[in-house]
Amino acid sequence: MRLATRRKLLQASVLSAPLLWTFLFLFLPYMILTTYSFYEKKFPTFVPAFQFGNYYQLISDPQYYQVIFRSGWIGGLTAICALLLAYPFCYFLVFVVKSARVRLALYMAVIIPLWVSYLLRAYTWKTILGYEGILNSFLVWAGFLSEPTDIFIYNKFSMVLTLTYIFIPFTVMPIYTSLEKIPRNLIEASKDLGAGSFLTFLKVTLPLSMPGVIAGMTFTFCLTSGDFLAPFLVGGPDGFLIANVMITQFGAALNWPLGSALSIIMLIVVLTIISLSDRFQRAGRLDLG
Amino acid sequence: MNADTTHGNILIANAIKDRRESSLEKISNRFGGGLLTSMSMCVLAFLYLPITVLIAFSFNDSRILSLPWRGFTWRWYEALFANADLQQAIWNSIYVGLIATLITVIIGVPAAFALDRYNFPGKTLFRRFVLLPIALPGIITGVAMLNMFSTLGINLSLETVIMGHATALVSVVATQVFARLQRINRSMEEASADLGAKPWQTFWYVTLPNIRSAIVGSALLAFTLSFDEIPVTFFLIGRENTLPMYIYSTLRRGITPEINAVGTLIILASLGLIILSVWLLHDDRKKR
Numbered sequence: 081m082r083l084a085t086r087r088k089l090l091q092a093s094v095l096s097a098p099l100l101w102t103f104l105f106l107f108l109p110y111m112i113l114t115t116y117s118f119y120e121k122k123f124p125t126f127v128p129a130f131q132f133g134n135y136y137q138l139i140s141d142p143q144y145y146q147v148i149f150r151s152g153w154i155g156g157l158t159a160i161c162a163l164l165l166a167y168p169f170c171y172f173l174v175f176v177v178k179s180a181r182v183r184l185a186l187y188m189a190v191i192i193p194l195w196v197s198y199l200l201r202a203y204t205w206k207t208i209l210g211y212e213g214i215l216n217s218f219l220v221w222a223g224f225l226s227e228p229t230d231i232f233i234y235n236k237f238s239m240v241l242t243l244t245y246i247f248i249p250f251t252v253m254p255i256y257t258s259l260e261k262i263p264r265n266l267i268e269a270s271k272d273l274g275a276g277s278f279l280t281f282l283k284v285t286l287p288l289s290m291p292g293v294i295a296g297m298t299f300t301f302c303l304t305s306g307d308f309l310a311p312f313l314v315g316g317p318d319g320f321l322i323a324n325v326m327i328t329q330f331g332a333a334l335n336w337p338l339g340s341a342l343s344i345i346m347l348i349v350v351l352t353i354i355s356l357s358d359r360f361q362r363a364g365r366l367d368l369g
Numbered sequence: 370m371n372a373d374t375t376h377g378n379i380l381i382a383n384a385i386k387d388r389r390e391s392s393l394e395k396i397s398n399r400f401g402g403g404l405l406t407s408m409s410m411c412v413l414a415f416l417y418l419p420i421t422v423l424i425a426f427s428f429n430d431s432r433i434l435s436l437p438w439r440g441f442t443w444r445w446y447e448a449l450f451a452n453a454d455l456q457q458a459i460w461n462s463i464y465v466g467l468i469a470t471l472i473t474v475i476i477g478v479p480a481a482f483a484l485d486r487y488n489f490p491g492k493t494l495f496r497r498f499v500l501l502p503i504a505l506p507g508i509i510t511g512v513a514m515l516n517m518f519s520t521l522g523i524n525l526s527l528e529t530v531i532m533g534h535a536t537a538l539v540s541v542v543a544t545q546v547f548a549r550l551q552r553i554n555r556s557m558e559e560a561s562a563d564l565g566a567k568p569w570q571t572f573w574y575v576t577l578p579n580i581r582s583a584i585v586g587s588a589l590l591a592f593t594l595s596f597d598e599i600p601v602t603f604f605l606i607g608r609e610n611t612l613p614m615y616i617y618s619t620l621r622r623g624i625t626p627e628i629n630a631v632g633t634l635i636i637l638a639s640l641g642l643i644i645l646s647v648w649l650l651h652d653d654r655k656k657r
Contacts, residue, residue, distance in 0.1 A: 098480035105536040106498045109513035165412050172409040195639040197597045199613050200632040204419040207434045217436040306506020323508045343512045354504050
């Protein structure tokens with residue numbers, strides 16, 4: 081009995097700090113954010129209210145819903161590009177590379193850039209793609225172009241390229257893990273039963289790696305659509321994503337209620353995508369039996 | 370089935386496989402393998418070419434980042450050492466990173482214990498909230514905390530940035546330590562308790578040595594992430610800059626090779642941290 085009480089006490093003391101922190105810095109801020117999203121903008125700032133005007137404005141004003149769609153579009157394109165690069169690479173690591181040491185080294189080579197500043201990785205692309213940038217000056221110097229061109233930067237291409245570069249490790253990690261987990265005897269069985277390499281890939285390897293593909297694309301999509309640095313550095317005049325609009329609302333536009341509503345929409349979209357992707361991954365896992 | 374038949378079956382299977390692979394299959398396999406190899410090398414080049422460019426141009430003797438090469442110089446590094454704002458920003462980042470990392474460990478480790486071992490009302494909700502910042506874009510955490518600080522009338526400063534970083538990064542420490550706790554053998558702790566050790570003794574002498582490398586590794590990761598953090602910092606920063614915010618504000622004015630020089634130093638420091646963490650983890654494994 082005394083032991084039980086002491087155990088409870090210990091448990092409570094271990095729990096108190098994380099619980100308090102979670103309440104104070106996670107639960108409370110999200111509640112306040114939700115409250116703000118119903119406030120009304122009144123010059124010069126805003127007043128407490130309960131109305132859905134901010135949400136209505138976001139879905140009816142083309143200025144805003146276009147940004148939401150664009151974020152989804154750029155996020156999707158980036159997720160696909162990252163997948164197209166990451167999948168063959170992971171397949172190569174798991175099924176072609178024979179030495180475990182080389183495999184680990186190559187895998188680490190993809191993960192290490194995550195430790196290198198994210199801002200710097202975006203900045204580098206600005207220096208490469210810009211009008212007076214390294215690529216242009218190289219092409220002019222080598223005689224391929226007579227004068228620099230502006231087709232490399234400030235458009236969708238430069239955004240997707242930079243974002244793919246930044247977030248590709250997040251695609252590689254889950255795909256690599258899922259490919260590595262595939263039992264080799266399944267692949268051998270498929271080949272023994274007469275299926276060629278391509279058919280085996282299509283019918284065995286690819287379906288079994290789907291959980292990793294879905295997880296990788298989800299990560300990349302969510303991270304990309306919440307990014308504001310790539311649009312700032314290499315995006316064009318119409319390249320703003322949701323996060324840039326949020327910054328404007330909390331900064332120059334001083335419309336916190338609208339910014340909060342936009343955050344809540346983003347929160348809901350991201351959480352929906354994550355739970356959907358979770359469900360798909362679990363469905364994929366069931367197939368293994 | 371006896372060993373002989375199994376052996377025979379394998380022989381037959383191999384013979385069939387050999388015959389099949391000797392034809393078109395083999396050629397296409399080799400072609401496919403070559404294609405895969407070259408594609409993978411392209412991916413690696415894609416990842417490392419920009420970093421190489423970043424480093425190379427920190428030594429180029431020209432204010433404009435363009436080719437052809439103008440010659441080697443230390444000029445941009447010398448400029449860094451003369452730049453007081455930048456140095457202040459670096460110290461601020463170290464201060465923020467250290468305190469934020471300390472908090473993530475103090476909060477994250479008990480959180481991992483709670484998730485692994487305790488049952489309490491609202492546990493699911495607790496887990497969701499702790500893990501939320503991993504899944505969410507950092508900007509939402511930043512905006513939410515900005516709203517709270519302004520509601521409570523707290524002025525923005527480096528300390529609010531610390532709170533923001535700690536909140537966003539607790540999840541990193543909590544998930545890593547939680548994963549380790551799930552893997553360790555509980556019978557050792559039970560044995561320690563049975564032999565009369567007090568709970569803190571069991572924790573200190575049995576549990577902690579088992580999870581130490583996970584704590585150190587995730588703390589190093591948390592520090593690196595904090596040192597590089599922008600989305601949360603952006604909303605919670607006061608008058609003083611952290612290093613990434615300083616670079617960000619410099620970028621508004623344009624590109625300069627000084628940023629390449631800072632970048633090169635950051636890359637070196639990150640590599641140092643990676644090697645340190647690998648070494649610490651390796652050392653830990655040898656002892657066991």
